[in-house]
Amino acid sequence: xxxVDPIITIRHANKFFGDFQALTDVSLHIDRxxxxxxxxxxxxxxxxxxxxxxxxxxxxxxxxxIDGHALTAPNxxxxxxxxxxxMVFQSFNLFRHKNVLDNLTLAPIKLKKExxxxxxxxxxxxxxxxGMDDKAKSYPIQLSGGQQQRVAIARALAMTPKIMLFDxxxxxxxxxxxxxxxxxxxxxxxxxxxxxxxxxxxxFAREVADTIVFMDEGQIVETAAPEQFFTNPKNPxxxxxxxxxx
Amino acid sequence: MESxxxxxxxxxxxxxxxPDDPGLFTAWRIAFFGTLGIIAYLLIVHPDPYLEIIKxxxxxxxVTFKVTIASICLALVLGLVAGLGRxxxxxxxxxxxxxxxxxxxxxxxxxxxxxxxxxLGRIVKVPxxxxxxxxxxxxxxxxxxxxxxxxxxxxDQGQTEASLSLGFNRTQTMRYVVLPQAWRTILPPVxxxxxxxLKDTSLVSIIAVSDxxxxxxxxxxxxxxxxxxxxxxxxxxxxxxxILSKLLSIMESRVxxxxxx
Ligand SMILES: Nc1ncnc2c1ncn2[C@@H]1O[C@H](COP(=O)(O)OP(=O)(O)OP(=O)(O)O)[C@@H](O)[C@H]1O
Ligand SMILES: [Mg+2]
Numbered sequence: 001x002x003x004v005d006p007i008i009t010i011r012h013a014n015k016f017f018g019d020f021q022a023l024t025d026v027s028l029h030i031d032r033x034x035x036x037x038x039x040x041x042x043x044x045x046x047x048x049x050x051x052x053x054x055x056x057x058x059x060x061x062x063x064x065x066i067d068g069h070a071l072t073a074p075n076x077x078x079x080x081x082x083x084x085x086x087m088v089f090q091s092f093n094l095f096r097h098k099n100v101l102d103n104l105t106l107a108p109i110k111l112k113k114e115x116x117x118x119x120x121x122x123x124x125x126x127x128x129x130x131g132m133d134d135k136a137k138s139y140p141i142q143l144s145g146g147q148q149q150r151v152a153i154a155r156a157l158a159m160t161p162k163i164m165l166f167d168x169x170x171x172x173x174x175x176x177x178x179x180x181x182x183x184x185x186x187x188x189x190x191x192x193x194x195x196x197x198x199x200x201x202x203x204f205a206r207e208v209a210d211t212i213v214f215m216d217e218g219q220i221v222e223t224a225a226p227e228q229f230f231t232n233p234k235n236p237x238x239x240x241x242x243x244x245x246x
Numbered sequence: 247m248e249s250x251x252x253x254x255x256x257x258x259x260x261x262x263x264x265p266d267d268p269g270l271f272t273a274w275r276i277a278f279f280g281t282l283g284i285i286a287y288l289l290i291v292h293p294d295p296y297l298e299i300i301k302x303x304x305x306x307x308x309v310t311f312k313v314t315i316a317s318i319c320l321a322l323v324l325g326l327v328a329g330l331g332r333x334x335x336x337x338x339x340x341x342x343x344x345x346x347x348x349x350x351x352x353x354x355x356x357x358x359x360x361x362x363x364x365x366l367g368r369i370v371k372v373p374x375x376x377x378x379x380x381x382x383x384x385x386x387x388x389x390x391x392x393x394x395x396x397x398x399x400x401x402d403q404g405q406t407e408a409s410l411s412l413g414f415n416r417t418q419t420m421r422y423v424v425l426p427q428a429w430r431t432i433l434p435p436v437x438x439x440x441x442x443x444l445k446d447t448s449l450v451s452i453i454a455v456s457d458x459x460x461x462x463x464x465x466x467x468x469x470x471x472x473x474x475x476x477x478x479x480x481x482x483x484x485x486x487x488x489i490l491s492k493l494l495s496i497m498e499s500r501v502x503x504x505x506x507x
Binding site for chain 2: 079082084089094097111155159
């Protein structure tokens with residue numbers, strides 16, 4: 001696969017949990033502005049792959065380069081790289097002791113030393129964007145799942161990341177709330193954000209993805225454009241997977 | 247020294263009155279007002295000797311509080327350091343913290359008190375009260391370490407991951423995300439330890455610190471009014487711990503209200 005302007009390059013990554021190999025020789029390029037949707041059966045290593053990209057799980061061998069910074073380089077400041085990679089979790093993980101606005105402003109104020117007033121104005125704008133500005137003073141526990149997830153997306157955006165990672169952002173939501181979150185993600189995609197998304201929402205994948213990555217047993221077994229992948233998958237395991245879910 | 251038969255059983259401070267537990271709530275009232283009633287009765291009906299005894303004690307009460315508060319501050323600092331050590335990925339730090347906790351918890355407080363007082367006394371001359379505070383602080387720090395560890399562990403791992411993914415390092419994550427949430431879990435057991443510590447300060451009377459008990463003993467040995475003196479001392483300890491456990495229960499209900507909002 002040729003890459004014009006890769007912002008993420010993963011080369012021959014291997015990851016073990018004890019004796020169990022969760023990622024096997026994974027290589028992947030993500031270009032600036034590209035939207036990659038990662039799909040695959042449960043336990044295939046999708047979450048692990050995303051988590052290695054911001055070093056929540058260090059890889060055991062191979063190489064991960066984020067916007068020119070090799071995560072495995074000896075003197076690399078991991079925290080700085082992480083600040084450029086936003087992550088949205090299945091379980092939202094909003095800071096429970098902070099209200100919505102403070103969830104967004106905490107990192108910019110503490111890490112970038114952004115003046116509070118400026119951070120608050122900017123973050124209110126982000127909240128407006130995800131339709132949560134009227135809940136700025138609410139605590140996470142007072143919000144629905146869909147609302148929490150929209151706030152979590154805004155919180156990640158508050159650090160102005162270059163890439164956004166989503167690990168099954170709608171899997172913990174009641175069906176009627178899935179739409180509002182996918183909508184926010186679609187807008188983000190249209191604005192040109194680089195995104196890597198693990199999801200079971202095939203409609204979203206079809207509509208938004210530039211590239212579908214299919215994983216099975218810790219390997220990337222197929223990488224294809226959505227039309228091709230959904231109509232004519234090459235890999236037999238991908239064929240079987242699609243038959244099961246569609 | 248029959249009053250020193252106290253065992254070194256530190257986990258329990260006092261029963262915390264809880265509105266959800268009407269039995270305990272009523273018991274607290276009976277105990278509290280009963281205690282005040284008895285004290286009032288003794289002072290009014292038998293001013294001689296009880297009024298004389300009680301005049302002798304305020305200095306001791308102040309000392310008891312000083313030792314308690316200073317020790318708890320030291321214990322909180324040591325406990326935080328030890329608790330963080332117990333969950334640290336740094337092998338050496340973890341080992342030192344775990345060893346501290348294991349060793350200290352295996353030695354009775356009274357023995358530690360003697361040890362620090364006499365052993366330390368061979369090297370440097372420390373004032374009695376300082377020796378007492380150091381010993382109490384070190385001992386309770388070990389218990390506090392386990393409280394902190396449990397409190398930190400009770401916070402969902404997702405909170406830490408979200409914080410790391412925003413670019414916070416581990417220390418900042420502790421400071422801004424985990425500890426501010428953990429203190430709600432930690433507060434009740436810390437309050438409990440505080441009460442337990444206050445009671446255990448009675449041990450420091452042995453190493454020449456003039457706390458309530460020692461003041462009482464001084465009075466008793468001069469006047470031979472052992473029974474009367476120790477009765478009053480017991481009632482005073484009871485009053486203090488009952489008030490503290492009430493305060494603690496009020497604080498706890500505030501915290502849980504805040505959490506539910
Ligand atoms: N911390 C860990 N320790 C041990 N094994 C792990 C750990 N994390 C993941 N694994 C294992 O690695 C494999 C891949 O897990 P991963 O969570 O990446 O799968 P996934 O594709 O995201 O699955 P799902 O769709 O269920 O979320 C699984 O077999 C899982 O049990
Ligand atoms: Mg997963």
